[in-house]
Amino acid sequence: MYTLIIVDDEEAVRESIREKIDWETYGFELIGSYGDGREALDSLEIRLPDVIITDISMPHMDGLALAAAIADRYRDITVIIMTGFGEFEYAKQAVKLKVYEYVMKPVSQHEFTGILQHLRDELDEKRIRNEDVYRLQSQLNMSLPLLREQFLERMVTSEVKKEEILNKFALFQLSLPGPYYMAATLDVEEFMYPLAAKISSETELLRFAVYNIVHEIFELEQGGIVFRTRDERIGIIFAGEMPYLILAVQKYAEQAVQCIEKYVRVRVSIGIGRPYEAMEELSKSYAEAVSALDYRFMVGKNKIISIEDIVHGKGQLQVHHAEWERKLIAALKTGNKELFARLLSDWMHELRASQSSVDRCYIYVQRFLVSIIQLFEDSGHDALEAADILGQVRAYQTLDEVKVWLESLCLQLFEQVMVKMAQDVDSLLIRSEVYILENYHNENLSLNDVAQHVYMSMNYFSGLFKQKKGQSFIEYVTWIRLAKAKELLTSTNLKAYEIAAMIGYSDPQYFSVIFKRHHGMTPKEYRAASREGISLE
Structure with missing residues (x-):
């Protein structure tokens, strides 16, 4: 009507x-x-x-x-x-x-009603057109925030001509007066509420709160433009005079990090790119901001990192890496957890101090992982899923996180190595004992002879032998020789010097001294007591 x-x-x-x-x-x-x-x-x-x-x-x-x-x-x-x-x-x-x-x-009435009918039809058509326009306008208004974010993300991640930027800025009612332009990106790293990271709705709510704070600080106060990206980061672009622009961005970034941690209980990092004179060069600044943010791999989380602060090192780290890898693998093979942990910490410290690029650090860690995978296979145990392990390292955002992950991964290897070592040690000790029994009569039998026989270093074998047998190598060989001497003294009429020669002592006098030291009597006295039926135990 x-x-x-x-x-x-x-x-x-x-x-x-x-x-x-x-x-x-x-x-x-x-x-x-x-x-x-x-x-x-x-x-x-x-x-x-x-x-x-x-x-x-x-x-x-x-x-x-x-x-x-x-x-x-x-x-x-x-x-x-x-x-x-x-x-x-x-x-x-x-x-x-x-x-x-x-x-x-x-x-006439007829003419007048004809005018009314025609007018009503036109008003009906006009109303339908207006409703269509209103509906489309409403749909556009509802879509504008999403379209705005999609365009802004495309603008900073690809080449967009200035004419298109200006047209879209007019559509979205955006303004960046210049004359210099900068970009930054913020990433949510850690939810300080225990359950926040596990509950999707809680996570989204906290991310929304983070966005609101960034929007208020950078857009409403500083006059920049804030938008969300598909990888759940927050993009920020701003403009102004130099050098005020750089100082202002740093100031507001610090304010944002502090407010977000204080009010939302969320830790974030912000990467900042360089200023450029052309609006269409914002993509360069944003790419630098992303690179700066990636550098937290070296410096840790909850940081504000400017691309200007990053100087990629060009040292001889690759040579050092090979040495670190050799030491770490050796610690793994010997089951020395304390040494491994110390070496790993020192290696991470050198990587951080080297100012290498993030990609180079990932490569070094992946090379070490290849050696770990090979060690698993050589140990006769189930091989790690190589592709999965090598890919997993890039899921970690800092060297500290990589260190914790490597420690956890290598703990599995330590357990397997220790089991295998325990099995191998028992076998090696049996082989060494057999060798000693077969060669104790050799006056020149040495610790090094036995260690070489079981393919171990002399020092390592010496420590392992004493740990497992409860006596040193010399003490054990002496015990074997004297046990054989007692047997010969009680079962034969061989002279003491003959028995000494048979059990590896060329000097009968020395044999007599050693025998008395262990049994409280000379070989001659021992034989006499044995024949008189005196208990010798």
């Missing part, structure tokens, strides 16, 4: 029109009638009709003046002029004022 008012200085005319037309039948509601244009115009302050039917000749304000005022202030109102004047000048003015219909009096 459309609303309508009648304006005519003749009351009889107004009444005639009101009474003769069944307004509802034609889709209209008559909401008022007025005697002149001024009165009608004032009524529009209270309620706006869809249609005004007005005479031309009226006191105070005629119909053309009313139509002109409506065209100026209320362009959605449709005006129909009905007049008894046929002057061409009036009709010309009416057309100029975009009057819907210019009708000459007298007009």
Whole structure:
């Protein structure tokens, strides 16, 4: 139902029109009638009709003046002029004022209702068009935030021409006055609430809170532009004069990190790129910001890192790496956890101090992982999933995290190595004991002879032998020799010097001293006591 008012200085005319037309039948509601244009115009302050039917000749304000005022202030109102004047000048003015219909009096009821029907159809079409436009506008308004973020991310990650940037800035009502432009990126690293990282809804809420703080600080206070990216980071671009721009960005970045940790209990890091003179070079600055953020691999989390602070080292780290790898693998092979932990810490410290690029550090760690994988395979145990392990290292954002992960990974290897070593040690000791029993009569039998026989270093074998047997190598060989000497003394009539020679002592006197030291009597006394039935144990 459309609303309508009648304006005519003749009351009889107004009444005639009101009474003769069944307004509802034609889709209209008559909401008022007025005697002149001024009165009608004032009524529009209270309620706006869809249609005004007005005479031309009226006191105070005629119909053309009313139509002109409506065209100026209320362009959605449709005006129909009905007049008894046929002057061409009036009709010309009416057309100029975009009057819907210019009708000459007298007009028949049939003609008038025909005008109303036609007008209603046009108003219906106009309403449908307006609803379509409103719906599309609403959809656009709902999509604008997403479209805005998609464009801003594309602008800083690819080459976009200045003309497109300016057009999209106008569409999204964005402004970066220049003359220098910079970009930064923020990454959420750690939720300090224990359950936050495990509950998706809680995580999203905290990320939204982080975005709001960044938006308030960088966009509302500093005049920058803040947007979210598909990799769940927050992009920030800003503009201004140098050197104020760099100082301001650093200041607001520090403020953002502090506020986010204080109010949201979330730790973040921010990477900052260099300033550029052209808006279309923001992609360079953003790429630098991402590189700066990646450098937290070296310096740790919860940091503000500018690309200007990064100087990639070009030292001889590759030579050092080979040496570190050799030492670490040796510690793993011998099952020395304490040594391994110390070496790993020292290696991480050297990597950090070297100022190598993040990619180079990843490569060094992956090379070490290849050696670990090979060690697993050589140890006769199930091989690690090489592809998975090598890929996992890049999931960690700092060297400290890589260190913890390597320690955990190598702990598995330590356990397997220790099991294998325990098995191998038992076998090696048996082999060494057999060798000693077969060669104890050799005066020149040495610790080094036995160690070489079981393919171990002399020092390592010496320590391992004493640990497992509870006595040193010399003590064990002496015990074997003296045990054989006692057997020969009680079961044969061999002379002491003959027995000494048979068990590896070329000096009978030395043999006698050693024997008495261990058994409290000389070999001769021992034999005599044995034959007299005296207990010798």
